[in-house]
Amino acid sequence: MENERNNQARNKLDEAKDQVIGAISETMDLYGVTPSAGKLYAMMYFKEQMNLDEMRQELGMSKPSMSTSVRKLQDNGMVKKKFQRGSRKHTYVAEKDFFRSFMSFYCQMWDREVTMNMEAIKQAEIDLQEIYQDDTIAADIRDEAKADYELLESSKVYYRWLGRLTDSIRSGKIFEFLPKNPEEENK
Numbered sequence: 649m650e651n652e653r654n655n656q657a658r659n660k661l662d663e664a665k666d667q668v669i670g671a672i673s674e675t676m677d678l679y680g681v682t683p684s685a686g687k688l689y690a691m692m693y694f695k696e697q698m699n700l701d702e703m704r705q706e707l708g709m710s711k712p713s714m715s716t717s718v719r720k721l722q723d724n725g726m727v728k729k730k731f732q733r734g735s736r737k738h739t740y741v742a743e744k745d746f747f748r749s750f751m752s753f754y755c756q757m758w759d760r761e762v763t764m765n766m767e768a769i770k771q772a773e774i775d776l777q778e779i780y781q782d783d784t785i786a787a788d789i790r791d792e793a794k795a796d797y798e799l800l801e802s803s804k805v806y807y808r809w810l811g812r813l814t815d816s817i818r819s820g821k822i823f824e825f826l827p828k829n830p831e832e833e834n835k
Contacts, residue, residue: 679749769807
């Protein structure tokens with residue numbers, strides 16, 4: 649009887665984990681990872697640590713595919729390499745703090761967006777300013793250049809805001825305005 653209850657509990661436990669693994673792997677496209685890399689992360693979330701051979705065995709993926717997935721997850725800050733004394737195999741640990749994963753990934757992406765777009769705007773504004781200030785160019789072209797310049801100038805407000813948002817997330821200041829767990833604030 650006790651054995652049967654343990655088996656039922658084990659099956660229920662595995663089903664619960666499988667539900668969460670499925671949901672996490674389905675939503676990992678938000679982080680720019682493939683469903684198989686998402687499944688890998690979700691599976692690792694429930695483990696203390698794993699090496700590539702254990703991952704490959706668990707998911708049935710090829711070693712090169714597994715390495716690519718792990719590298720992408722590392723780049724996103726979702727998996728970290730862990731030093732294992734006395735072992736030559738690389739061991740990895742999933743980031744279990746979703747706040748940290750979110751912050752790492754999105755801050756990295758937002759920094760990239762701000763940098764790329766602000767540099768492009770800076771270059772474009774030089775050209776646009778040159779056009780709209782040149783009296784030898786047709787008025788309609790100058791007017792269009794001036795309108796485009798003003799449009800780009802107004803878009804900088806967003807990119808500066810995004811930079812401040814990123815800074816507030818990295819510093820943790822955002823949690824003063826949007827607490828991680830508001831219920832704990834009232835205790």
